[in-house]
Amino acid sequence: MVKITFPDGTVREYEAGVTGLEIAKSISPRLAKEVLSISVNDETWDISRAITSDASIKLYKWEDEEGKHAFWHSSAHLMAEALEALYPGMKFGIGPSIENGFYYDVDPGDGVVIRDADMPKIEAKMKELARLKNAYQRSEVSKAEALSYFTEKNDEYKLELINELEDGTITFYKQGEFTDLCRGPHLPSTSAIKAVKVLSIAGAYWRGDEKRKQLTRIYAITFPKQKMLEECLVKLEEAQKRDHRKIGKELELFAFSQNVGQGLPLWLPKGAMLRERLENFLKKVQRKYGYVPVITPHIGNKQLYVTSGHYAKYGEDSFQPINTPAEGEEFLLKPMNCPHHCEIFKTKPVSYRDLPIRMAEFGTVYRYEQSGELHGLTRVRGFTQDDAHIFCRPDQLKDEFKKVIDIIQYIFKALDFKDYIVQVSLRDKENHEKYIGTEENWEKAESAIIEACDERGMNTIVEYGEAAFYGPKLDFMVRDAIGRKWQLGTIQVDYNLPERFELEYMGSDGVKHRPVMIHRAPFGSMERFVAVLIEHTAGKFPLWLTPEQVVVLPISEKYNEYAEKVSNVLNNSDIRSVLDDRNEKIGRKIRDNELKRIPFLLIVGEKEAETNTVSVRKQGDGDKGAMTIEEFSAFINNEVEEQLSSIDK
RNA sequence: GCCGAUGUAGCUCAGGGGUAGAGCGUUUCCUUGGUAAGGAAGAGGUCAUGGGUUCAAUUCCCAUCAUUGGCUCCA
Numbered sequence A: 001m002v003k004i005t006f007p008d009g010t011v012r013e014y015e016a017g018v019t020g021l022e023i024a025k026s027i028s029p030r031l032a033k034e035v036l037s038i039s040v041n042d043e044t045w046d047i048s049r050a051i052t053s054d055a056s057i058k059l060y061k062w063e064d065e066e067g068k069h070a071f072w073h074s075s076a077h078l079m080a081e082a083l084e085a086l087y088p089g090m091k092f093g094i095g096p097s098i099e100n101g102f103y104y105d106v107d108p109g110d111g112v113v114i115r116d117a118d119m120p121k122i123e124a125k126m127k128e129l130a131r132l133k134n135a136y137q138r139s140e141v142s143k144a145e146a147l148s149y150f151t152e153k154n155d156e157y158k159l160e161l162i163n164e165l166e167d168g169t170i171t172f173y174k175q176g177e178f179t180d181l182c183r184g185p186h187l188p189s190t191s192a193i194k195a196v197k198v199l200s201i202a203g204a205y206w207r208g209d210e211k212r213k214q215l216t217r218i219y220a221i222t223f224p225k226q227k228m229l230e231e232c233l234v235k236l237e238e239a240q241k242r243d244h245r246k247i248g249k250e251l252e253l254f255a256f257s258q259n260v261g262q263g264l265p266l267w268l269p270k271g272a273m274l275r276e277r278l279e280n281f282l283k284k285v286q287r288k289y290g291y292v293p294v295i296t297p298h299i300g301n302k303q304l305y306v307t308s309g310h311y312a313k314y315g316e317d318s319f320q321p322i323n324t325p326a327e328g329e330e331f332l333l334k335p336m337n338c339p340h341h342c343e344i345f346k347t348k349p350v351s352y353r354d355l356p357i358r359m360a361e362f363g364t365v366y367r368y369e370q371s372g373e374l375h376g377l378t379r380v381r382g383f384t385q386d387d388a389h390i391f392c393r394p395d396q397l398k399d400e401f402k403k404v405i406d407i408i409q410y411i412f413k414a415l416d417f418k419d420y421i422v423q424v425s426l427r428d429k430e431n432h433e434k435y436i437g438t439e440e441n442w443e444k445a446e447s448a449i450i451e452a453c454d455e456r457g458m459n460t461i462v463e464y465g466e467a468a469f470y471g472p473k474l475d476f477m478v479r480d481a482i483g484r485k486w487q488l489g490t491i492q493v494d495y496n497l498p499e500r501f502e503l504e505y506m507g508s509d510g511v512k513h514r515p516v517m518i519h520r521a522p523f524g525s526m527e528r529f530v531a532v533l534i535e536h537t538a539g540k541f542p543l544w545l546t547p548e549q550v551v552v553l554p555i556s557e558k559y560n561e562y563a564e565k566v567s568n569v570l571n572n573s574d575i576r577s578v579l580d581d582r583n584e585k586i587g588r589k590i591r592d593n594e595l596k597r598i599p600f601l602l603i604v605g606e607k608e609a610e611t612n613t614v615s616v617r618k619q620g621d622g623d624k625g626a627m628t629i630e631e632f633s634a635f636i637n638n639e640v641e642e643q644l645s646s647i648d649k
Numbered sequence B: 001g002c003c004g005a006u007g008u009a010g011c012u013c014a015g016g017g018g019u020a021g022a023g024c025g026u027u028u029c030c031u032u033g034g035u036a037a038g039g040a041a042g043a044g045g046u047c048a049u050g051g052g053u054u055c056a057a058u059u060c061c062c063a064u065c066a067u068u069g070g071c072u073c074c075a
Helices: A020-027 A029-036 A065-086 A118-129 A143-153 A154-164 A226-241 A242-249 A271-289 A303-309 A311-317 A336-344 A396-416 A439-455 A496-500 A526-537 A557-572 A586-595 A608-609 A629-646
Strands: A002-005 A013-015 A037-040 A044-047 A056-060 A102-106 A136-141 A171-175 A178-181 A196-204 A213-225 A300-301 A329-334 A357-366 A382-392 A421-427 A460-464 A472-477 A486-494 A515-521 A552-554 A577-579 A600-604 A611-619 A620-629
Touching: A002 A486, A013 A020, A020 A029, A020 A037, A020 A044, A020 A056, A037 A065, A044 A303, A056 A600, A065 A102, A065 A171, A065 A178, A065 A213, A118 A196, A143 A154, A143 A178, A171 A620, A178 A226, A196 A586, A196 A611, A226 A271, A242 A526, A242 A620, A271 A357, A271 A382, A271 A526, A300 A486, A303 A329, A303 A496, A303 A557, A303 A577, A336 A382, A336 A515, A382 A396, A382 A439, A382 A526, A396 A472, A396 A486, A396 A515, A421 A439, A439 A472, A439 A486, A486 A496, A486 A526, A486 A608, A486 A620, A496 A515, A515 A608, A552 A586, A557 A577, A557 A608, A557 A629, A586 A600, A600 A608, A608 A611, A608 A620, A620 A629
Parallel strands: A002 A056, A421 A460, A552 A577, A552 A600
Antiparallel strands: A002 A013, A037 A044, A037 A056, A102 A213, A136 A171, A171 A178, A196 A213, A300 A329, A357 A382, A382 A515, A421 A472, A472 A486, A486 A515, A600 A611, A611 A620
């Protein structure tokens, strides 16, 4: 007998060799139907694997990440089996489960290309194989056996993986005709896989290394029920409707032109209005925090970036230098603002009493991003950073850092970004070539960030190797509509640029000292921030931000004059109002303006003109009754006021 | 940059070896209306660009450019 301890602490006895599935059966038939994997002493196992000694266990269902993982990982093997059947001789890389489904990286052999058009074929084969209800059979193999199996199969990718494993830890899983190197766990059989969708096909470098061969990555998702697949597809479709590229076009916020160049966004009037309001909002916050505005040119002498170290690191990712024919000087379109700000710091002697100096600039920068990386407004070649550099004394660093955290959290709260990830990006200690500066300064910078986060009680994740080349960062990441993570706000501690630019201040001791720099951008880039904002709000911006707050709709042409008067009165009291005097019926005007996500529609006809009132219609909420123009104007201004003041609470 | 996909009217898209279609929008006219699409008529396209195959290419092939799903990169 073995003693099995459950998560709630209860202990039950079972025959030695009992499986997870049998334990589930002993609890309830329903659980037995739903259980997908099990953890045995914190190791995840197949539910069909025999437990031979006392253990603490936890059973996982679809609702648990571990359960989904087993399901999708098993599905990846099923897909591999299907691919092997369809493309004999195919070689396999890795096939993990991911957040939403799974993929398999495969090498179909020279000259064989798997195209989008092949996706239905793969899907059909997977369904056909799943119906065979083959069991996933686990076996422990020696390294020699493992190597010989894949040597026979001529699969160099698997051989590479096996060579990195230790003998005695290697397991194979086999279902039907397909055997794979795998740690598991897997489902008992393929029978649970009822719904299959191959989602996309893409290239992916073997082991993520662009110098190595590019394999074909096939993304797919599976479910235990057909209905779940349908729901998932509907969700994907809904998410696509929030795509900022689509809404940006619909609402006339921004555009791209081939004649201007790829990755160079054009802000249309409404988008520019939105962005301007965001900028003004941040400027106001920054004034409160003691920032001073600076303005620097769009180009700078190449030497500036050689000094900063950016040129050595990113010279190739910059637009090529502009030459002055007479002097033969080289200028770069500025890829970042910090060197310019360092030069501002140097314009006069600085005393320790002057610090911290907080220089802020909405600085437009240009980077020659790889063409395959460009994406709507989230990844562009010309963008505006809400940049600032704080020059401070070492003893002020942590406090300044915390204040920047406060600003970013304030901004995110104001725009209702609740789900964000705060990432501490540290250096990869193994990889010295990636970074500049002394060990000592890196230690200081990294601990300053970690301590500041602790003192602000922040929930952070730590990533090694994600630091900037000159210093560690704290990054605020937000997901877009289709689940991709984007870095928005960022705070970076930098001991290196002050060194390179020989920045100094006079200390209280009468000796010159080196200041520390904090680079920070709460929005990150205006372009990316607006993109994510569009996707979060689906284009329904908060009243205080939206380019058009009110549209006045006359019932017929007879009331155009009154409607225009209403609109003018509102505009004069700082409400952004426009007139829709098209020759259309009222129903049509309401529909069109609702689709444009206008927060308030004012319907005016005979009644309203006689009584100096407006009929108010709130977006998505229908008729709200009549008000006088003054009442409405006060109401809107009050709403805006309240929205903004509620952020402070 | 690499692998795949896409490129037809302002927008969303259909079509297909014999030089093109729908819906929406736009223009004009009719209509003057009460809370999510009033009616009619018209304009609008070197079918991304450049080559090739063919009697004939927007359609097939190749290249380029742009967009796009990923990979790599991201100061």
